[in-house]
Amino acid sequence: MTVDRVLNPKTIAVVGLSDTSPVAGFIAPTLNSAAEVHFVHPKAETVLGRPAFRSISEVPGPIDAVLSVMSAERTVALAEECADLDCGGLVIYAAGFSELGEAGADHQSRLAEAARRGNMSIIGPNSLGYISVPRSLYLTASADYQPEPGGISVISHSGAMIGGIAIAAKQRTGVGISRLISAGNEATTDVADYLDFLASDPDTTAIGLVVEGIRRPDEFFAAARKCIAAGKPVVALKLARNARTQQMAASHTGALAGNAWAYDVAFAQAGIQLAYDLEELVDRLALVSQIDPKLWNPVQRIGVVAGTGGFASLAFDVAEAEGLTLPPLDSLADWVADTIPGITVPNPLDTTGFGATFWTDIVDRYVGSDELDAVVFVNMWSDAPLYHRLIDDVAVAARRYRKPVAIAAGTGAVGDFALEVIGDDGAVALGYGIRGTLRGLHTLGAFERERAAARQPVEAPAPVARPAEAIADATSGGQFLPFREAMGLLEQFGVPTAPFAIIEAADEVQAPSFEGPYAVKLADVAHRTELGAVALNVAASELADSVTRLREIAAQHSVAPTVAVQPMTGSRGELLMGVDGRSELGPMVMLGLGGVFVEVLQRIGGRPAPLSRSDAESLIEEFRDLRLLHGFRGSQPWHLEQLADTLVGLGRLAAAGRDWIESLDVNPLLVTEDGLVAVDALCIVRK
Template identity: 30%
Template sequence: MEARLNAASHFAQPWSPSPEAGDIVKGIHAMLHPRNIVLVGATDKPGNYAERIWNNLIKYKFEGGLYPVNARRETVWGVPCYPDFASLPEKPDHVLVLVPARFAVQVIRDAAAAGARSATIVTSGFSESQDAESQRLATELREAIRETGLAVTGPNCLGNLSAGEKIFTNIDDRIVTMEQGPVAIAGQSGAIVMAIRQALEDRGVGVGYMVTTGNEAGLETPDLMAYFAADPSIRVIVVYLEGVRNTRTFREACKAARAAGKPVIALKLGASEGGRAAAMAHTGALAGSIETFDAISAREGVIRVRGLDELIETTECFVHADPPKGNRLAAVTLSGGKRGLLIDAFHAAGLNFAPLGLGASAKLANMLGPGSIVGNPLDAGFAAVVDPSVYMQSIQVMIDDPDTDIVIIDAELPKAPHELRERNLHIVNDKAARANKPVIYISTMSIGFTDFTKTLRQSLPHIVVMQGLDRAVGAIKALIDYASLRKEVPDAVSSSTAAARATLERTLKDAKGAALDEVASKKLLKAYGIPVSKEAIAQTATDAVKIARKIGFPVVAKVVSPDILHKSDIGGVALNLNSPAEVRKAFSAITARVKRLKGKPKLEGILIAQQVKADLELVVGASLDAEMGPVVLFGTGGVDIELIKDVALAGAPLDADEARQLIGRTKAGVKIKGYRGRPALHEASAVKALVGLSNLIADAGDRIASIDVNPFLINAKTGVAVDGLIVLNNAAARHAAKH
């Protein structure tokens, strides 16, 4: 633990990417460790961005070259000002672009031609604006960045911090502690990223890097994540995301961080329709469903927080604690009332205090005075309400207990010198340094840090200090969940057969409209190993009776039309048909209803299908999320799916183990296992359906928008898809219509 907390010593021998590292990692390293910094657009107009950035670079004593550039100035800020890159004493390395948007593209090209390796474009007026000129400039800028290969952050950003190099190319005039810390921050909003950095500093948590990415015309937040994953000085990666433009890059960056044992703590815009709209207006990002983001990113080890306060507590937790071996909690408090608050808060999060080991229980029972409590009489699992005279001994017993994975102490840091409390804190810190478990102080309410508190906190690197019980509980749960993840996430690769993929290509080539009808949908589902009901399409009532007799009664009759997506809504489904007469009547009634509909939907026939006896109706689905890519859905199905909302999501494709985990996250999964004495249902068929469906949506790329199998009927012996709807992506549908 000592080695991981001494991040500052790392910069005595600065890290450099390996020769095998990609160009993006090398470019970011050049940006954060430049030989010199050139400010293009330097001006002596008071209070402008260029002057504020220059003042910060001087204040924090950047040791490389600093060169202002402006063809209209000979001097600025009391130093020589250069007319162009060719006039500089050395070739430019990192370039700050502060000129108006219409000149920025040429500055990028000129900088690259002069030998620069990286740039930050502070200037706004690109894709965040909706007018045609701004959009044109944004396109030209992206092209210039691509052609030059320059590592570029921005435009419309507020600069960066690289503490080990004393670089602060930012307009913020608040005091910054320029010491390399274990946290790296990146995000599209400069104001939010700076607020996070300030809050962490106020809590005594060091920030090694802070990068504002703005519109992300060049480098995107996942690129920074990958770099931070490789830098050994960084322990925790914090990101603010308004949107994920490249799902593959994001997932690869998450995997790199996971493999390095570095949590990614993400504040993601888009948890509401309004939030998604704000993301679109602010940076032009295409923000998708927050549930889909969670389903895919959690698999890769991302911890999404709901707000800035929760982000700070979670970061504090991961900076100062290694993931625990298990979820066995113990706590020490001097208050019976707070004991109850702790039990309630952790129970609400699905966590409970584990029974203490026999040795620990015996020691506490011997040392505690009258009125103290060892264990919770309801669940035999709390720690202690202790007499103050044995407070420290109780904490040490908890830390030493081999049957405890996390020790929680109900206390806050003092705001002023207090000899006894300071001595006790250092004793616990030293004990925690030798323990193989997190030791966490929790203040049940938020308490402000004084300068004394901040200094004291920095002298206690081996304990976690958290504020606000609910936020602390959430962070501890995230720590436990992170510990349970696989060290490496395997690449998501479809396991479909060549025959299945060939059927997919033929089906999409022959598609005529915006959706496949039920017959075509089920044919494709069957090719991907998803069991479907016995059925055939009838053009006449006589055909319908013949099919029903061949299948065996009872049967179901359903309308087949690419123009009717929800058959039951228009009376297009008839169940429990037990005789030829009932089949004829249903055929005629459904046909008549369709002919009366507005818009004259195309009627391709009536499907006569086996009626499957079911113990449970499931929904199995998939969709192409605009932001995160292919995702699968599982849960309780039927007509009340929107009302019940018992569903869970996961990224596609899935293997069988991941499919079983997805099923286990739902109430339907509980029923499948056998609920309250009922027999277990055929889970294997649901697993097979999920794997096949996930392969299908993954193989389709961007050509299928959604797949809906509702209901998927399951009983003790089998599971069968009795309905299916595949909706094509709009672009694919238009292409199909033309051909």
């Protein structure tokens, strides 16, 4: 759905607004825009000093954006009338739609049908509308917090969040807002449409998302790739990260609110960075919106020059916590020791007592250092001539050496005076406190690294049909595939599996073709360990007795008596692999350490399916810090090449069976001397 007309309107009709409306003052700045604004009211002669039409049909010519400030029922009638006119779309404040469940379903259905019939986009309902600061478009029920115009655009499912973002941006020197869009219930137009619009929006340089749920993940991630390809970093704040907030989100906007882990994994895979509150969201966007994109680089080595030892020490601790590297700068150690007596640590540099004397040389050497990708200057700046000179020296060096340079206050904003000193050519950014500034540099560097990697979507495999047979699980009420079918699927998609023999209820017990000792288990039971339905190290002479005991257990618990026999397999480690097909973003492949490590470490990594080889390798790399997979104390790595191939194969299976695989657990995936081998699989299927 195209949203160009409604977001860049040449003509606007505001329906239902009167001078006494509580939102009249919020909308009034729109009269200063380049758009032609009309008012429609059944009784008022004038609205905001302009004559009012009695109905929308009386407004002359095409109408790009219609803003309704009426109730749900009247807004639906308005939409149905607009469908017969040439209208680009509606912006709807009213609640009373899908967020009420069945009570509002009819209103939302009629609204969507009117939009379809009139080829109109809908912003909302249950929305606070949108703001375009540079264009003075305020089709909003949000107060005018008067942020400075700039390049940051934000799409939010939560309407009130756009006000919070405007306030946070206004508190930060040099940070400006382009667009704030409240998505609301997304009756027809959703966050994917807005993101696609922002990818080519000339007013937008960086994008923030406040997300409850994604309705169309394929379109959403395609739009995100467009934004990143256009040089526009995307940072997301995922709301509803636990069960209670998911319920709150559903009651608030009617939006979906799925598993936060899946969102974190999928966003990271797409190059969308994460924030965990509004302050962090704005901080991560602030520097990329200020620094000239021609100066961006991967920012893997940062230098910090601080006005006091306390700020220097704090900057180092914060940088470490934020995953940033401050190299030791050995090449500058002798010069620092000779220039600033008593200082032995060049980075971060403490200039206490000597900064003003040697400042110009310090700035030139640090900004000009080939060992640094970016430099931060920290102090408690003020509007005094001395600080003007110090900041000007930073700006001069930044223009000379062409790399990201930021000026940060020890806490809070630097101050508007600094803007007059540094100018507006994007050579220097102004940060908000030490942590906020470093987070901004982290986002800039991570974006450049991700853009260089430029992950392309992996072609999905052809769908595979669900095996016809499925077994009911009396415990969960779900259904799962028989052992034979589940293992066959793994083998079909390149997951190495252990050999097995199936002994049906009526079969005579015979030794399988492979040698013992054996692992013997009830094959078609979802939770066989709880039933004691597994026997290990069974000799060939004991096989018949083991099968008999397992059949007795099956009869006792009214489960299938089919028995699986496998060779005992020695291992030096266990992995857990799986597929979560319940995410609204599509199937996710999971990897973790098996055995007791799953519960002890509670460490699971993942990627959206299907995976490329590089996706699999980067997922494995996430476990390097645990030292087990990659080898330790002279031990061999856990067949990492084969593991990458196995993850790719599992991802293809997950994608091919996305319509029917609820979950798939490969537990354990044994690490043997000769390679990896799956000895069990539980595949839960949708009914």
